[in-house]
Amino acid sequence: MGEAIVVTSGKGGVGKTTTSANLGTALALLGKKVCMVDTDIGLRNLDVVMGLENRIIYDLIDVAEGRCRLNQALIKDKRFDELYMLPAAQTKDKQDVSPEQVKDMILELKKDFDYVVIDCPAGIEHGFRNAIAGADRAIVVTTPENAAVRDADRVIGLLEKEQIASKIIINRIRQNMVKSGEMLDIDEICQVLAVDLLGIVPDDEKVIKAANSGEPTVMDPSSRAAIAYRNIARRILGDMVPLMLLDEKAGAFKRFRKFLGIG
């Protein structure tokens, strides 16, 4: 029996889909059998970021409405041994599937996969309830902005109510802005949210480039964000990995790569 992890944030645009895609891929790179589920019905993106858009035949709604079996709707990512995704429907609405239906699907997927990574839509409405229905634990993505931290706090509260433990990822950190005091720093965010920090991801232009080309960032080991996502994936597996050094000095970065054995 695998584990279902929902990636959520409340606020839009903080990097839920990017995080889902990269963590799914990173876990697959570490040899795990992974299925990513896009629950953002009507605004699906995960397939685009993964570069699997043109391979969709059936989607989550088709499964829910019984037009196909669950494993017919799964798309295998050929770049990896054991990475699959269940795409969301683009033409339907979030109300067209119920939390119970999603929960059943996740339960079935958990039988076959080590990890089920659920990409949650923005907001805390029906789509959010769908996404968290089958989740065992949650990753709350936030950025070092007050608005994102507020929404993350709200979402953590809602998850606590459902008794889903959450950890946070702080995405898109710009070290020079943190240093000059223009951006919230990591300690400040952790103090307010009072949950475990799963990882930090530096702001990296390569992420945008990778998303546009349909290649998840983690596949490019020269990207700092890729290292960050790999670290997070290892932490999910239970490894102790120290937090990434954010200073942009080449020295620190090289030391880090050396530490990981990829430099």
Place this chain on the structure above:
Amino acid sequence: MTEKQHIMIKGVKEGLVFLLDDKCEFAVLLDELQYKLEKTHQQLLTGPLVHVHVKLGTRQLDEDDKERIKSVIRSQGNLMVQSIDSSAAAQDGIATPAGPHVITGMVRSGQTIEHDGDLLLAGDVNPGGTILCSGDIYVMGALRGVAHAGVNGRTDVIIAASLMRPTQLRIADIISRPPEEWMSGDAAMEFAYLYEGSMQIDKMTQLFRLRNNPIKV
């Protein structure tokens, strides 16, 4: 008696007025009353018949307790109880609760805690979180959200927090946003209270000046 006196006896034209403290335990009050009449104020008892008016402050007593006060006073031959009153302000019937209600946990954005009486929260209140309370609010943690004490209109309540960083404070119908001068900057526990209709912040060590009910050992 070295501790604070709970009973003041005043002479007025029509007799004596006993002003009884309204914060201390009722039993303490009765003991002190008896002690005063028997030990320290014997001079009152030697003389003609005197009418006594008892003022209870905001304390609300039932008939049994009133009768106990009467019997203590009456046991001194020449005193006659004319009246026992509570002040009108407390007639709204807010009973003094035994102690604050304790809640453990974080009040996150979008969450609201409501309580009738005093409330002690062991945890933080995050921005977007709200505490509504008819009595005092004590936050053993960071207060970053909104706290409203005295929601039913009481103005004698306080909001205390280990780390006072609220988005907004409200006591009764006074609303106040934290201007810079509130922020002491250090990590001392602080409390907010109303003084002449405006919100004030002070260090916790100053609370005794406001409350004036010392600890009885």
